[in-house]
Amino acid sequence: MANPNAIPMVPAAAAQEKWKTWLQYIIVGALTVFFSYVTLLMYAQGEVLYGSLIMVFTAVFTFIFLSERAYVWRYVFPGLIGVFAFVIFPIMYTLGLTFTNKSNLHLLSFDQAKSYFLDQTYIADGAQSYEIGLYEEGSAYRVVLESEQGTLFITENALPLTHVEPISERLTEIQSEPDLPQAERRATITYRNELDSLQLVLPDGTVLAKSKLREYSQNYPLWTENPDDPHQLTNQKDGTVLNASFEDGFFYDSEGEYYTPGFQVNIGFDNYVRVLTEDGMLAPFLQIFTWTMFFAIFTVVVTFFIGMTLASFVQWEPIKGRGIYQVLLILPYAVPSFILIMIFRALFNQNFGQINYVLELLFNISPEWNSDPNFTRTMILIVNLFLGYPYMFILSLGMLQSIPKDLYEASSLEGAGPLVNFFKITLPLVLRPMLPLMIASFAFNFNNFVLIQLLTRGGPIIIGSNPQAGETDLLVNYAFRLAFMGDTRDFALGATVSTFIFMMVGLFAVAYLKAAKIEVGIKK
Amino acid sequence: MVKSKSHNFRILGVHLFLLTFLFFVIYPLMYVVSISFRSGHTLVDPENFLIPSSPTLEHWALALEQNYTGMNPLKKDIDGVDTVSFNNGLGTVTYYADGRWTLDADPAFDEADYPLESYLAIAFLDNFGERLQAAGSDENGFIDRQKIVLDVADNEGLYEDALFISPDGQLSGQLSLPDRPADADRATLQYGDAYVSTPPYPVLSWLMNTVKVATITSILVLLLSTTSAYAFGRLGFYGKGPMLKTLLVLQQFPNTLFLTALYLIFEKLGSFIGFMSLNTHSALIIGYMGSMALNIFMIIGYFDTIDPSMEESAAIDGATPWQTFYRILLPLSVPILAVVFILTFINIVNEFPLASVLISDIDKMTLAVGAQQFIQAQNQLWGDFAAAAVLAGIPITIVFLIAQRFLVGGLTAGGVKG
Numbered sequence: 027m028a029n030p031n032a033i034p035m036v037p038a039a040a041a042q043e044k045w046k047t048w049l050q051y052i053i054v055g056a057l058t059v060f061f062s063y064v065t066l067l068m069y070a071q072g073e074v075l076y077g078s079l080i081m082v083f084t085a086v087f088t089f090i091f092l093s094e095r096a097y098v099w100r101y102v103f104p105g106l107i108g109v110f111a112f113v114i115f116p117i118m119y120t121l122g123l124t125f126t127n128k129s130n131l132h133l134l135s136f137d138q139a140k141s142y143f144l145d146q147t148y149i150a151d152g153a154q155s156y157e158i159g160l161y162e163e164g165s166a167y168r169v170v171l172e173s174e175q176g177t178l179f180i181t182e183n184a185l186p187l188t189h190v191e192p193i194s195e196r197l198t199e200i201q202s203e204p205d206l207p208q209a210e211r212r213a214t215i216t217y218r219n220e221l222d223s224l225q226l227v228l229p230d231g232t233v234l235a236k237s238k239l240r241e242y243s244q245n246y247p248l249w250t251e252n253p254d255d256p257h258q259l260t261n262q263k264d265g266t267v268l269n270a271s272f273e274d275g276f277f278y279d280s281e282g283e284y285y286t287p288g289f290q291v292n293i294g295f296d297n298y299v300r301v302l303t304e305d306g307m308l309a310p311f312l313q314i315f316t317w318t319m320f321f322a323i324f325t326v327v328v329t330f331f332i333g334m335t336l337a338s339f340v341q342w343e344p345i346k347g348r349g350i351y352q353v354l355l356i357l358p359y360a361v362p363s364f365i366l367i368m369i370f371r372a373l374f375n376q377n378f379g380q381i382n383y384v385l386e387l388l389f390n391i392s393p394e395w396n397s398d399p400n401f402t403r404t405m406i407l408i409v410n411l412f413l414g415y416p417y418m419f420i421l422s423l424g425m426l427q428s429i430p431k432d433l434y435e436a437s438s439l440e441g442a443g444p445l446v447n448f449f450k451i452t453l454p455l456v457l458r459p460m461l462p463l464m465i466a467s468f469a470f471n472f473n474n475f476v477l478i479q480l481l482t483r484g485g486p487i488i489i490g491s492n493p494q495a496g497e498t499d500l501l502v503n504y505a506f507r508l509a510f511m512g513d514t515r516d517f518a519l520g521a522t523v524s525t526f527i528f529m530m531v532g533l534f535a536v537a538y539l540k541a542a543k544i545e546v547g548i549k550k
Numbered sequence: 551m552v553k554s555k556s557h558n559f560r561i562l563g564v565h566l567f568l569l570t571f572l573f574f575v576i577y578p579l580m581y582v583v584s585i586s587f588r589s590g591h592t593l594v595d596p597e598n599f600l601i602p603s604s605p606t607l608e609h610w611a612l613a614l615e616q617n618y619t620g621m622n623p624l625k626k627d628i629d630g631v632d633t634v635s636f637n638n639g640l641g642t643v644t645y646y647a648d649g650r651w652t653l654d655a656d657p658a659f660d661e662a663d664y665p666l667e668s669y670l671a672i673a674f675l676d677n678f679g680e681r682l683q684a685a686g687s688d689e690n691g692f693i694d695r696q697k698i699v700l701d702v703a704d705n706e707g708l709y710e711d712a713l714f715i716s717p718d719g720q721l722s723g724q725l726s727l728p729d730r731p732a733d734a735d736r737a738t739l740q741y742g743d744a745y746v747s748t749p750p751y752p753v754l755s756w757l758m759n760t761v762k763v764a765t766i767t768s769i770l771v772l773l774l775s776t777t778s779a780y781a782f783g784r785l786g787f788y789g790k791g792p793m794l795k796t797l798l799v800l801q802q803f804p805n806t807l808f809l810t811a812l813y814l815i816f817e818k819l820g821s822f823i824g825f826m827s828l829n830t831h832s833a834l835i836i837g838y839m840g841s842m843a844l845n846i847f848m849i850i851g852y853f854d855t856i857d858p859s860m861e862e863s864a865a866i867d868g869a870t871p872w873q874t875f876y877r878i879l880l881p882l883s884v885p886i887l888a889v890v891f892i893l894t895f896i897n898i899v900n901e902f903p904l905a906s907v908l909i910s911d912i913d914k915m916t917l918a919v920g921a922q923q924f925i926q927a928q929n930q931l932w933g934d935f936a937a938a939a940v941l942a943g944i945p946i947t948i949v950f951l952i953a954q955r956f957l958v959g960g961l962t963a964g965g966v967k968g
Contacts, residue, residue: 064822068822071822073822076818076822097871098785098787098871099781099787101778101781101785102778102781102782102787104774104777105774105777105778105842105846106793108774108839108840108842109797109842111815112805112812112837112838112840112841113800113803113805113808116805116811116815117800117803117808117811119808119814120808120811123811336571339564339567342564344557345565351568351572353951353954354572354575354576355571355572355575356951357576357951359950361579361943361946362899362900362918362942364900364902364917364918364922365921365939365942365943368922369579369582369939371925372581372582372585372593373578373581373593375593378592379594380581380593380594380599383596412574412575412578420954470804473804473807475804476900476903479903502804505807506806506809506903509809509810510809510810510907521811524807524808528803528807531802531807532799534802535798535799536799539795539798
């Protein structure tokens with residue numbers, strides 16, 4: 027705490043009024059109760075990780091907002107929680123995902139996947155079936171079942187049939203049809219989903235479930251667990267035996283066929299090995315990495331020169347209407363980028379776009395902006411220069427104003443022209459303070475997800491890539507594609523690619539801190 | 551200094567360069583305005599580049615969530631047929647070979663969309679399907695064009711130059727059949743097919759959602775980052791230097807990199823805490839609370855330029871840290887607070903990845919996500935997109951241009967637009 031300007035922290039001076047203290051206790055108390063309740067709920071549901079995190083959060087929150095010793099932390103705690111919950115925790119979560127096989131096929135835990143199998147039922151051949159009748163009672167319904175022998179059963183209660191949750195209802199035997207208006211025949215179709223989840227229990231304890239549109243039948247669990255081996259399931263219908271494999275998270279039968287759903291298991295470094303060794307992944311990965319670097323560097327360098335040139339022109343005193351030029355040049359920065367990108371998508375449309383229309387008229391060429399990788403990349407670079415130069419322009423304007431005018435006067439006395447001035451005075455003076463901003467811009471473009479996603483969605487697809495990768499994907503789009511766009515939605519593999527990006531971004535961040543010479547708590 | 555000839559040429563050259571550059575900058579913006587007024591969803595208008603050849607307000611009406619009543623020009627061949635019968639949106643039209651026609655009104659549309667308009671006329675076409683001039687035809691080649699309006703009976707007096715029909719009403723008339731011109735290929739009955747188009751997407755709701763989410767997020771971010779900046783900049787506590795650096799490093803990780811994790815976290819938390827569930831604006835706002843390190847840093851930088859002696863004397867007079875912060879430091883920092891607010895607001899308006907993952911209901915989308923709905927692989931509604939984009943883009947652009955002079959300082963502190 028070497029900050030000479032720090033105000034001495036003497037909360038003793040903060041003798042606050044009584045009612046304020048009470049208010050503080052009431053608010054903090056109420057929030058503590060709420061968070062504790064959530065913690066309990068989570069533990070009850072078996073969410074140990076989230077439960078523990080929220081419990082720690084609750085304890086720290088209560089301590090900081092009640093203890094005078096933690097007074098300073100009250101100012102930073104909410105912000106830090108935001109950063110922890112929505113940046114640090116997700117990053118760690120992503121790192122954790124890379125060691126699993128989490129994907130659409132492996133979403134559930136082993137227990138959940140097993141109970142999915144155990145919940146499946148089947149209707150045995152020749153089982154007794156019961157026809158459904160629905161009778162209205164107020165706004166609710168009584169279900170009546172008629173067996174093949176003509177025996178009638180009715181539900182003990184009227185059911186509202188508004189929920190699609192699994193419920194169980196007892197039946198009692200009746201001698202004749204109930205004295206209630208019978209619902210229209212199509213009601214069994216209207217309440218199809220509700221009836222599907224309704225289990226009916228006969229007086230003798232037999233459980234019935236819906237088997238056909240208008241029929242209930244006795245059904246049996248399709249799979250049973252081997253009492254000696256919790257990782258083995260047996261099919262009651264055809265005798266198939268499934269063994270859970272914890273190598274790759276699937277249930278296999280004796281012939282090596284896997285059954286879905288799979289479950290989530292830890293697979294160590296397999297994802298990293300896959301990215302770095304598999305033919306269908308390594309080549310696209312390296313190609314995408316090269317393109318991403320080229321895209322980011324090209325954008326930063328060229329937008330810097332465009333912005334700098336424009337700023338030098340607009341700053342030049344003999345030019346009239348400089349204010350108007352300045353506002354118009356900033357326009358692409360002011361218009362929301364998601365709109366601009368879509369406009370370019372329209373202009374560059376390969377078949378119907380205006381750019382190809384003009385090129386065809388003038389030169390009789392029509393570049394394949396949407397299907398040829400090189401043209402697509404060219405289009406992306408053009409659009410990104412358009413989107414990116416105003417930022418550099420605004421920055422350069424500020425920088426140029428800070429250069430002393432007498433430098434130029436001195437050089438013009440020596441007979442130097444504008445080009446000499448630009449390269450010998452302006453550029454060296456501007457480059458140094460611009461460096462951290464250029465690094466930040468590089469980092470931003472390295473992860474310029476929105477541009478690619480809205481303009482090309484990464485297309486066209488790289489031939490030979492498996493899982494699919496796009497020719498114009500940046501690394502971040504590749505990670506997104508793996509996790510959200512493929513058929514399998516391989517979250518773990520997407521997270522693995524993200525991890526490589528984390529490392530790169532970490533390097534940029536350190537470079538940024540070095541270049542910006544950021545110091546905290548020391549003032550000029 | 552003597553102005554040489556080359557000096558003047560240079561000025562001219564710079565002007566030319568800037569104007570050429572500006573043409574390419576402004577053309578796309580004018581282009582989107584142009585498609586918003588075009589009929590249909592075509593990207594190229596072969597007759598004109600920017601001025602629509604048949605302008606319409608249809609896309610704008612739809613963007614403002616109004617139904618639009620329009621009319622498509624269609625035709626039927628009448629050579630050698632006794633009767634032609636078809637529906638023109640107002641009802642069933644029957645045309646007889648001698649030029650008589652009847653209309654039985656049976657409109658398929660809601661009364662709120664009245665008046666519906668249509669017309670009937672004879673036209674001769676040449677080999678290419680172009681209308682020919684004939685005796686009694688107007689400049690478009692229509693002969694005896696009769697305008698028909700359908701409206702509720704009370705409004706009958708409003709239409710003096712048109713034939714009037716009310717719903718369930720009947721109308722009949724006679725078209726004159728002039729002699730066929732020598733170069734005519736075929737004779738056609740030209741008519742207007744009335745239609746009502748309904749807004750495909752709730753653009754105004756999207757605009758409201760965006761303003762709501764961006765405003766609340768900006769206020770919360772401002773609140774949290776100001777108090778944090780006060781603690782970091784003015785109060786002493788253990789480990790604040792490394793902590794601030796850590797925050798700055800973390801700021802560099804865009805949330806796109808851990809979208810999966812954010813999605814799974816909200817899915818989990820949402821099942822316990824209602825306001826954090828997927829598909830709610832509150833969850834989206836909370837999800838944005840992670841990115842304020844840069845704001846904290848900008849505000850600290852501004853605090854550093856304020857002389858702390860005032861706060862010190864206030865503290866000596868017995869003010870609590872909160873009072874010195876709230877009564878002294880904050881009023882002095884209004885400019886930077888404005889910058890942080892505007893920057894956050896614009897970032898949130900433009901934010902796409904998180905909003906697209908967390909929000910799936912069409913009604914709850916923000917503009918950045920919603921605008922993509924217009925352009926699907928099979929159905930590209932460029933006209934409607936353009937109107938919605940201009941409608942939404944103009945206020946945001948104006949706010950930005952007004953604010954931009956405040957922004958230069960803020961941007962130099964290291965911000966990058968998202």
